[in-house]
Amino acid sequence: KNQVEQSPQSLIILEGKNCTLQCNYTVSPFSNLRWYKQDTGRGPVSLTIMTFSENTKSNGRYTATLDADTKQSSLHITASQLSDSASYICVVSTEAAGNKLTFGGGTRVLVKP
Amino acid sequence: DTGVSQDPRHKITKRGQNVTFRCDPISEHNRLYWYRQTLGQGPEFLTYFQNEAQLEKSRLLSDRFSAERPKGSFSTLEIQRTEQGDSAMYLCASSSPGTDYGYTFGSGTRLTVV
Numbered sequence: 001k002n003q004v005e006q007s008p009q010s011l012i013i014l015e016g017k018n019c020t021l022q023c024n025y026t027v028s029p030f031s032n033l034r035w036y037k038q039d040t041g042r043g044p045v046s047l048t049i050m051t052f053s054e055n056t057k058s059n060g061r062y063t064a065t066l067d068a069d070t071k072q073s074s075l076h077i078t079a080s081q082l083s084d085s086a087s088y089i090c091v092v093s094t095e096a097a098g099n100k101l102t103f104g105g106g107t108r109v110l111v112k113p
Numbered sequence: 114d115t116g117v118s119q120d121p122r123h124k125i126t127k128r129g130q131n132v133t134f135r136c137d138p139i140s141e142h143n144r145l146y147w148y149r150q151t152l153g154q155g156p157e158f159l160t161y162f163q164n165e166a167q168l169e170k171s172r173l174l175s176d177r178f179s180a181e182r183p184k185g186s187f188s189t190l191e192i193q194r195t196e197q198g199d200s201a202m203y204l205c206a207s208s209s210p211g212t213d214y215g216y217t218f219g220s221g222t223r224l225t226v227v
Contacts, residue, residue, distance in 0.1 A: 004155075034216075043117075043204055043218035044156070089155050100146070100169065101216070103155030 002027040004104035006090050012110045013080055021107045023073040023090030031093040035064050035075045038087045038106070047075070047088075080111045117219035119205050125225045126195055133191045134222045138207030142217075145188050147180055148204040149173065150221070156204050162188060195226045 004025045013019045025033070032051045036044035048057045048064040050073075056065050061078045077084055090104040118137040126132050138145045143164050148156035159178070160170045164185035174180075177195075182188040192199055202223050208216040 036218075041202075041221075041223065043119075043206075043220045045218070046216070091155075100158050100161060101156075103148075103157070105153075105155045108153075 002092075002094070002102045004090055004092050004102050006088075006104035006107050008107060009105070010108040010110070012112060015080060015082060015111055015113050017080055019077050019080060019109065021075045021077075021088050021090075021109075023075070023104055025071050025073070025090070025092045025102075025104075027092040027094055027102050029094055030068065030071075033064075033066055033073050034091040034093065034101075035062070035073075036089045036091055038089055040086075044089055044091075077109070080109075082111050082113060085109060085111045117205055117207050117217050119203075119219035119222050121222055122220065123223045123225075125227060128197060128226055129194055131191065131193045132195060132224065133189050134203055134205075134224075136188045136190070136205030136207075136219060138187070138205070139217055140186075142207035142209050143185065144208045145182055146206045146208075147188070147190050148206065150202040150204055151200075159190075159203075192224075195224075197226045200224055200226045 007022045034049045035047045038044040047062050050057050050066045052068050063076045066073045087106040087108050089106040091101045120135045146161040147159040150156040158171050159174050160180050162182040165182050177193045180190045202221040204221045205219045
């Protein structure tokens with residue numbers, strides 16, 4: 001069964017600090033891996049997308065890494081801001097089945113002042 | 114057209130009633146997807162269309178659920194005889210083949226069945 005597992009489930013960090021979120025997947029075949037940010041009550045918004053051949057990608061203070069051999073990814077948030085409080089979802093896309101996405105359960109991040 | 118639009122944003126209905134949601138994708142996208150998301154969980158795939166053809170349906174999509182995309186543009190998701198377990202956020206997304214970067218979600222419709 002295709003699965004995407006994320007850790008931790010939630011974390012609290014102080015404003016200005018860094019944090020790293022983890023994602024492990026068993027999805028096959030693999031097309032690409034995405035990280036989404038989802039604010040409460042809103043749809044997910046794409047942060048980064050990486051294909052098999054890419055091992056790091058940045059979007060402002062967000063940096064994602066991908067190890068396709070170990071099927072692991074991480075999302076690093078640098079110098080966190082209050083607006084970073086959200087759920088961060090790791091998503092893997094398969095080549096087959098119309099590019100359907102398999103979602104992880106998300107990591108809920110709370111940034112405190 | 115700047116994104117995927119979903120209507121309504123919120124819907125409260127009594128158990129047993131029928132509800133219908135609408136999704137307007139980005140105009141040049143020919144693929145449209147429906148997902149369901151319960152509190153604290155990631156979205157789960159329900160179904161997807163390429164143009165007007167419904168190409169895949171998840172086992173989550175019971176016979177009380179039906180989705181249509183009659184002209185290959187907007188789509189509707191209908192739930193008949195709603196149950197409390199149907200309470201969730203229903204997300205729509207659209208994309209074009211070969212353009213993964215264009216995969217865009219709407220803001221969702223929050224359904225509460227009382």
